[in-house]
Structure formats: C-alpha cells, structure tokens
Amino acid sequence: MTDHPSLLAALAAVVGDAHVLTAPDDIAPYVADWRGHYPGIARAVVRPANTAQVSEVVRLCAAAGVPLVPQGGNTGLVGGSTPDDSGREVVVSLGRMTALRRVDPLDNSIMLEAGCTVLAAQEAARACGKLFPLSLASEGSATIGGVLSTNAGGEQVLRYGNTRELALGLEVVLADGRVLDALTTLRKDNTGYDLKQLFISAEGTLGIVTAAAFKLYALPRHTVTGWVALSGPQAAVDLLAMLTDAVGERITAFELLGREALDQVLAHPLDGMRDPLGSGYPWAVLFDVSETSARLDPSEAVEEVLAEALERGLASDAALAASGRQAQEFWSLREHVPEAQRLQGPSLKHDISVPIASIPAFIEAADTALRRAMPGIRIVCFGHVGDGNLHYNQSKPAGMDDASFRARAPEIHDIVHGIAAGLHGSISAEHGIGRLKQDAFMRHKAPVALDLMVRVKAAFDPDGVFNPGRVLPPARPLSRS
Amino acid sequence: MTDHPSLLAALAAVVGDAHVLTAPDDIAPYVADWRGHYPGIARAVVRPANTAQVSEVVRLCAAAGVPLVPQGGNTGLVGGSTPDDSGREVVVSLGRMTALRRVDPLDNSIMLEAGCTVLAAQEAARACGKLFPLSLASEGSATIGGVLSTNAGGEQVLRYGNTRELALGLEVVLADGRVLDALTTLRKDNTGYDLKQLFISAEGTLGIVTAAAFKLYALPRHTVTGWVALSGPQAAVDLLAMLTDAVGERITAFELLGREALDQVLAHPLDGMRDPLGSGYPWAVLFDVSETSARLDPSEAVEEVLAEALERGLASDAALAASGRQAQEFWSLREHVPEAQRLQGPSLKHDISVPIASIPAFIEAADTALRRAMPGIRIVCFGHVGDGNLHYNQSKPAGMDDASFRARAPEIHDIVHGIAAGLHGSISAEHGIGRLKQDAFMRHKAPVALDLMVRVKAAFDPDGVFNPGRVLPPARPLSRS
Numbered sequence: 001m002t003d004h005p006s007l008l009a010a011l012a013a014v015v016g017d018a019h020v021l022t023a024p025d026d027i028a029p030y031v032a033d034w035r036g037h038y039p040g041i042a043r044a045v046v047r048p049a050n051t052a053q054v055s056e057v058v059r060l061c062a063a064a065g066v067p068l069v070p071q072g073g074n075t076g077l078v079g080g081s082t083p084d085d086s087g088r089e090v091v092v093s094l095g096r097m098t099a100l101r102r103v104d105p106l107d108n109s110i111m112l113e114a115g116c117t118v119l120a121a122q123e124a125a126r127a128c129g130k131l132f133p134l135s136l137a138s139e140g141s142a143t144i145g146g147v148l149s150t151n152a153g154g155e156q157v158l159r160y161g162n163t164r165e166l167a168l169g170l171e172v173v174l175a176d177g178r179v180l181d182a183l184t185t186l187r188k189d190n191t192g193y194d195l196k197q198l199f200i201s202a203e204g205t206l207g208i209v210t211a212a213a214f215k216l217y218a219l220p221r222h223t224v225t226g227w228v229a230l231s232g233p234q235a236a237v238d239l240l241a242m243l244t245d246a247v248g249e250r251i252t253a254f255e256l257l258g259r260e261a262l263d264q265v266l267a268h269p270l271d272g273m274r275d276p277l278g279s280g281y282p283w284a285v286l287f288d289v290s291e292t293s294a295r296l297d298p299s300e301a302v303e304e305v306l307a308e309a310l311e312r313g314l315a316s317d318a319a320l321a322a323s324g325r326q327a328q329e330f331w332s333l334r335e336h337v338p339e340a341q342r343l344q345g346p347s348l349k350h351d352i353s354v355p356i357a358s359i360p361a362f363i364e365a366a367d368t369a370l371r372r373a374m375p376g377i378r379i380v381c382f383g384h385v386g387d388g389n390l391h392y393n394q395s396k397p398a399g400m401d402d403a404s405f406r407a408r409a410p411e412i413h414d415i416v417h418g419i420a421a422g423l424h425g426s427i428s429a430e431h432g433i434g435r436l437k438q439d440a441f442m443r444h445k446a447p448v449a450l451d452l453m454v455r456v457k458a459a460f461d462p463d464g465v466f467n468p469g470r471v472l473p474p475a476r477p478l479s480r481s
Numbered sequence: 482m483t484d485h486p487s488l489l490a491a492l493a494a495v496v497g498d499a500h501v502l503t504a505p506d507d508i509a510p511y512v513a514d515w516r517g518h519y520p521g522i523a524r525a526v527v528r529p530a531n532t533a534q535v536s537e538v539v540r541l542c543a544a545a546g547v548p549l550v551p552q553g554g555n556t557g558l559v560g561g562s563t564p565d566d567s568g569r570e571v572v573v574s575l576g577r578m579t580a581l582r583r584v585d586p587l588d589n590s591i592m593l594e595a596g597c598t599v600l601a602a603q604e605a606a607r608a609c610g611k612l613f614p615l616s617l618a619s620e621g622s623a624t625i626g627g628v629l630s631t632n633a634g635g636e637q638v639l640r641y642g643n644t645r646e647l648a649l650g651l652e653v654v655l656a657d658g659r660v661l662d663a664l665t666t667l668r669k670d671n672t673g674y675d676l677k678q679l680f681i682s683a684e685g686t687l688g689i690v691t692a693a694a695f696k697l698y699a700l701p702r703h704t705v706t707g708w709v710a711l712s713g714p715q716a717a718v719d720l721l722a723m724l725t726d727a728v729g730e731r732i733t734a735f736e737l738l739g740r741e742a743l744d745q746v747l748a749h750p751l752d753g754m755r756d757p758l759g760s761g762y763p764w765a766v767l768f769d770v771s772e773t774s775a776r777l778d779p780s781e782a783v784e785e786v787l788a789e790a791l792e793r794g795l796a797s798d799a800a801l802a803a804s805g806r807q808a809q810e811f812w813s814l815r816e817h818v819p820e821a822q823r824l825q826g827p828s829l830k831h832d833i834s835v836p837i838a839s840i841p842a843f844i845e846a847a848d849t850a851l852r853r854a855m856p857g858i859r860i861v862c863f864g865h866v867g868d869g870n871l872h873y874n875q876s877k878p879a880g881m882d883d884a885s886f887r888a889r890a891p892e893i894h895d896i897v898h899g900i901a902a903g904l905h906g907s908i909s910a911e912h913g914i915g916r917l918k919q920d921a922f923m924r925h926k927a928p929v930a931l932d933l934m935v936r937v938k939a940a941f942d943p944d945g946v947f948n949p950g951r952v953l954p955p956a957r958p959l960s961r962s
Contacts, residue, residue, distance in 0.1 A: 106722055106838045107869075151671050162669060165646065180929050187868045188643060188834045188910035190632050190682050191922055192934050192952055197678035201671050218729040241587055248699040248773030249730070292729030293782055301776040353669045357587045387668045388588075429669035441672055448661050452941070453673050459936040471673055 007064045011046050014056040019047040019096070030091045033082050034075055038435065040083035045091040051171060051179060051210040054092065058208065059177035061090055062465045068092050069467055070204035072146030073117065075138035078434030080203040080470045081146065092208060094145050100124050101211060109168060109185040111213040114145030121214070130216035133160035137335060145209045151201035153430030158386035159252045162430070163200065166214045170196040172207040175461040185213045198456060203432050204467040206460045220290035224302045225327035228309070229281035229317040233360040236285050236385050238314050240356070243287065246305045247298050252288040254386035255334055259283065261382045264340040264395070265333050273333055277317045285385070286334050337382050341395060346402050347380070348394040348412050352420040353429035356388045366392060366419045373415060374408065389429040392416060417444060433471045442473070488545045492527050495537040500528040500577070511572045514563050515556055519916065521564035526572040532652060532660060532691040535573065539689065540658035542571055543946045549573050550948055551685035553627030554598065556619035559915025561684040561951045562627065573689060575626050581605050582692060590649060590666040592694040595626030602695070611697040614641035618816060626690045632682035634911030639867035640733045643911070644681065647695045651677040653688040656942040666694045679937060684913050685948040687941045701733070701771035705783045706808035709790070710762035710798040714841040717766050717866050719795050721837070724768065727786045728779050733769040735867035736815055740764065742863045745821040746814050754814055758798045766866070767815050818863050822876060827883050828861070829875040829893050833901040834910035837869045847873060847900045854896060855889065870910040873897060898925060914952045923954070
C-alpha cells in the first residue's frame, strides 16, 4: 500500500507534475458532469500522455488500492465518468491522448487515440474523402474513448449503426496495467472470443480504452431532407416502411417530434426558427435520405413516396428542404428540443427503446399512464423512430412547483421504464447506466444476465480498480486505502 | 456422479428414447466432420426438441462430469463440432429445433431456433419480402447455431457484415443449465455488457445457442454481376476503390480468382463451364453490385467504372452478365474452385485475412516463400478481396506423391500464417479455430488476449462442460467420469 502523498508523487513521476491536478480550481471541470447532477470529490486528476503512462498509472493506483474513474469529454448523461463524493477516487482524463495514428481510405479505416473528439475523427475522415458516420449533439467535446465506453448512438444509427458497429479494434489498459492490443482494422478475424466487444458499453468498468480503429464509409453526395406532418406515431412507422421499400438503406435518419416538443422549441425565438409547415398538426417526422453515388439521385423516389403518403392520408403535409441551409433549419428544430425543454423548467428524461412496430403502443400506454398519474403533465416525445429509440421526456404541469415535480421523479421513471420493459424494450437505449440508472437496471435486467456481468467484472477487474459502483454495484469496497 | 447407463436413461427420460442415439450406424453422421478429417467416438448423440430439454441435458451431463459437444449442421471446417476419440463426450445435436419463432418485416427482424438452416432463414425472410443476407456454400445444411458459433462470413460480408453484425439477440443455455434470455430485436440497448457477443465465435465453448434474432434487409431489385480480367492483385484493390467511389455500399461481393484456381475449374467440364473472357489473363475479379430501390439502376455507373479501368490499363477485359443465368454461370466458376481443387489431389488450405491494402503484399510474399520452400507448388488463391480475406490454398507439384506433400503441411502452414500475422492479419478469417488451428492460434494470438479468453471461459464454464479442448486448450480434464 502507498499512502496518499507518495502515490501522488509516484503518479507525478510518471505523467509529470503539471498533469497531476489537485487544486480545486484545476480539478473543477473533471469532478462534476456537465449538467452538474453528479458533483464529486477527486483525490486527484491525472492526465497521461500515452498508453505506457496509462498503464503505469493503473499499476500504481491498483497497487495502492485506489479506484480509478476514466474520463473522456465528460459529456455523459448518466454520471458514469465523474468521481463519487468519497474523495478516494482518482480521475484518469484521456484528454491529452489525441494522436491520429492512421487514416487509410483504401482500407476504409481510421485509427486514433481515445482522447480525440468525435468531431476530430469526422474531420480526419473527410480530409481523405471518407465519412466517419458517428454524429451526436456533443461531438465537439465527446471523445472516442467516451463514445466507445457508452456505445453512443446519435443521429445516423439507422444507416450506420451504433459506435459498436463502427468499431474494428481497440487498445485497452487492463486492471493490472497490461495492455490488450486488439487494435486491428480487419473485417474478418475469427480467432476466439471477440474481446473488444466487452469494453464497448462497459462504461470504463473493465479497462481503459486508449486507442481504437473504426470503419469509414463513402461520403454522401446527395442528401434529401424532408419534414412531414402526420396524424400520429403509427403513421410515422408506416411512412418509414414505405421509405425503406423505396430507397432501402439510404435512410440516414428518421426522427419523430411530438407537438409539445415542437411548441417548446417554437415558443423561444432561438435563431429565428419557424415551423416548416404552418401549425396545428400533432406529429412531425424529419428524415434524411443520402446517396453516395454521384451518378444516382434518390430525390424522385422520395418525392413519389411522399405523394403516396399524402394520397393515402398518412401525411397531411410535407416539405423537402430546397437547400442545404433549409435542411439545417429543419435539423435545428430537432436539435434545440433539449435546450427548449430546459428553458421550460425541470424535466424528467427517458431514453427508452422498443421494437419499431411497438412505438405507437408504447407512446399510447405511457401517455395514458402518465396523464393519469399526473394530470396536466407535458410530454415531450421525440427521438430516433428508425432505431426504436425515443427520448420520452416530461415537463411539469402548469402551476406545479419544481420541487413537487422533481419529488415524483421515481414514480414517473418507474411507469415509463415498466411500460418499455413490458414491450420487450430497454430502459437505456443509448445513454448507458452509470449511476443514474443503476437501480432501474438492477430491477429490469434478467438475473441470469446480471450474474454473467458480475462474473465478467470479477474476471477482468477482480479488485474493483475501474469505476466501482458504476453499471454494477460494487462487489466489495477496496479496503487498502 | 452418474454412471454411464443411468446417465443415458436420464437423458432419454428428458428427450425421449428415440432421441438418445448410441448405435454406431445411428451416430455415424454426427461423430465425424463432413470432410472426414476428425473421426470421433461419442458416448451418445442427444437430440433435444426445445430449450427446456437442452437445459435439462446440460444439467444432467454437467452433474455427471460428462463433456458436451454442441452440433448444428456439422459443416464446419476446423473440427469444432465433433467428438474427440475418448468416447467420453456427448454430442448435443440441435437439428430438431427448427421453429421459426417470428418474422417481422416492419421491425426488419427474424427470430428462429438454432437448428434452422441458413437456407430456411433466407426463405422465411424472402416470403415476407425481405433479405436474410448470410449466404455461404453450405447454406442448405449449415444451421443458425453453427453460423453464430463460428461467426460465419460467406459471400456478402462486404455489404452486410459477418454473422456477428447480423445478430440482434440470442437465447443461450449456460453451463449450469440456466437460460440466458437475450433474445431481443432492439437496435439499441445500452444496459451493461453485451453478453451475446461472447457466444458469437465461441464455437460452443461458452454455452449452447438455442435461438437467435437477426436483422433483415431490403431485397435487391437489380443486381449487376461482372467478370474482369486483371494483371494482378493490386489492380483488383484499385478497382475495388473505384467501384466503391462510384456505387458506395452497393457492392455486395468482390471476389478474386488467380489463374491456377481458374485453370483447375476449367480443367474439369463441370456443368460445361467456360471462361467468360477467353484465356491467358493472370487474375480475375467477380463482383456483384446490387440495388434495392426499384427506381434506381446502378448499371450505368458500373459500366463507366469498367470503361475507366480498361482505359487506365487496370483491366484488360471485362464482361457484365446479360442475364440472371449468365450471372449464375460466372458465380458457378467461383463456387466450384474447392471441388476442382479436390479433384487435383490433396490440398493445403488457409483462410487468412489482412488489411485490404496489404493483399498484394501478402500474395507476393507468400507466393515467393512457398515457391522457394517447394518448387513447383501450385497456388490456388481466391477469396473475398473486399473483406481482406483470401482462401490461399496449395496443390502439390506435378510428380510429388500425396504423402510427401501432406507431410510438409506444418511447414507450409507456418509460412503462410507467419506472413499473414506479419501484415497484421489473421490466421482464421471466417472458419474459426476448433481443433485444426489451435496450435497456430496459441502461437499467433497475443498472450494478453489468450489470458483474457481463459478467464472468460473459466467465468462462464468453470468445469469445462462445453466443447473442452476446442479453441482453448482444456483447462483441466473433467475427472468425475
């Protein structure tokens, strides 16, 4: 066991004095999540420069019995990457590890360090004429290590998959400091268990991802962006089926927005936004269809689908963006929903998924149950219908005070999660578990699955060095420090 | 511990007398692989009818200390699904579990039992207007459980991915008989570790897959099939890049064939096949470009690419299939390569992958090294260039006797695997490890990765009930029986 000062001195000998932060001002950006829901206390924040330093930091902390909290851009939504309030944990920030190791357009792959932002990966791919398809609101800050650890989704999952589907290989520092080199770009490698899969969505509980390789794709050359007014979620699901039939896997995004979500955005003159289709319709769908071939244009096929949807009464109105600027305006409405809801006061948030065909049933059952439980509750429903994933959020009824609304959060969460689970859905589609959803996770996950996860954790991190108490409850407290 | 007769009686009580096979004639189809390389001896072959029976069978055998060998269509190439020669192992054949549990075109998913053939899955999908994209030579016999356990690849990986990429959920019987229900069709579910990934490519060493859910895709409406004569592998890689630029992810297959492979096929008048382009060119590429939209036709884009390739001297000649029948003739040449090679006498086979850009370097280095080691050796090189995966096989030199050729197999394997590994490649791209490649696997896999795999095996199957000695060496022999 190493005592506190000598551990910090040993860490400083590895990463340099300037990269072991302990002063409150220095560590402030690292000890609370960006929304401020999980303010914590860190023993120190360590900023290694390379994989060898990460390995040494892990060895030192493991030997001292000091738990580590790996951290990327700190943009997570579930309290998975900030320290608890014990003051025992050391935050390992990967922010200095931003090397682009290789980008290869012929191999359609990119290899880069965990501290690179998603935006940096997009830009490096674009510079060689390729697409890095992960795209999410926080992409300017969210890091490669973070999106792997949470298996982030975002706006183009329908076509390109989640982060997991994009990952080809990983480099990971293990709980004993050894480095797993699974940093391959191979499309096919059937040599035993696919270990990298365990670290993806593990939220830093099994190892620290230090570098990764991803698939790249062809850049889109035409994108058709549409905004459609619909009577309800079933019409949205039907329209998705029609569009899939017409243009196949070219649908890049297919987003649903309920009236309350739209009204909240339009209530605030953010960037002078306006409804593309007047007003009064209860639901909208925003979609992108994109085509990578310069020689083929899917616009006519999309227009035919919309004409048929109008004729069949599925849609009441529809607009295609006439320019890239107008497409951005359509998307801006979607992207400002969380901010607009924040301006309305406190919100309760859910990130559920169900099989696509069950989306209408989910919305109907959850709306009914919540309105019964809390008359006047405002339901802000939007999300990635093409993935079966809804951000099904709530604002308080007019006249209710904030504290009363917040006090009923557990009850509201239970209702929403129970309905999703009853439809074979998930309580966390793309945000993860962290600390926020651990109780619900433990209640809704099958006991057999939980048992296997505990066994994996024990096999990979028997002493609980990495992110203890996140995702799974702590097996036993580290007692050496 | 249960002795031999009472174990069989207990198994018969679970699955029925008719489904515990012990007579030599009855068990013959189950105890050797289809190529006859791994003749084994089974204590019995048990054929459960459903998941509950599989669970009971596992409990009984585990309690008796009797190892189990899960088996699907028995079409594997690495000796992973047949019993060893100890006479101790019980084969669990999933062949009776062929229920189609659900097919849902709106959800783009199919859910079926492990004993269904790949062909049955394709047909069930097609019946509702969808594509189950896994396609391989053995699809009429290979089962869902088998292709999951080996993470099978096949002919459309370039576009749709390996079996792993198609799998949404699994139902698995664990080593203690419990059932892991991870049989979801959700596209997004970030609730802890993705356990299903461990069972995919585990070759039956961690659990018995009893059912699975897969993604479905839109059916292609146009397919353009081309045959191109090329000067060498670099021209093939360059042509792939041009075609990718022109038609993006529509390339469904992109296969390379060397002259020796073609000559062997054309030497035997199988189905009256003939070279689509005369003769004399050293390499050929066979590709499919397929389009799911009825409104868009990629033919012209493909023709323009071929014209440019001819103009630039990458290709010396090219033909597009004028009909579905002609496309089948092109494909028939490719598909008969293994059979034609068998008719030439003994063959040494490899299933390597390297990053796509390294394919020319691999072929040059391996050709040179093999010709030096064995002058006159005939190199039958073909495979999935678009995936970086080559079946790089050898026939004996003219005049060498079979036994002398076979005796040098270890040396030839070492040369080929060493060159693949040196180029950051894999010694098993799509066939798995089984018993055939275990030595090479242990030599070429990083020790850290091997250690983690051993930990996973110990965590999931501590007593070594499932397929001991396949993939990983046996941790310790089961000693109770």
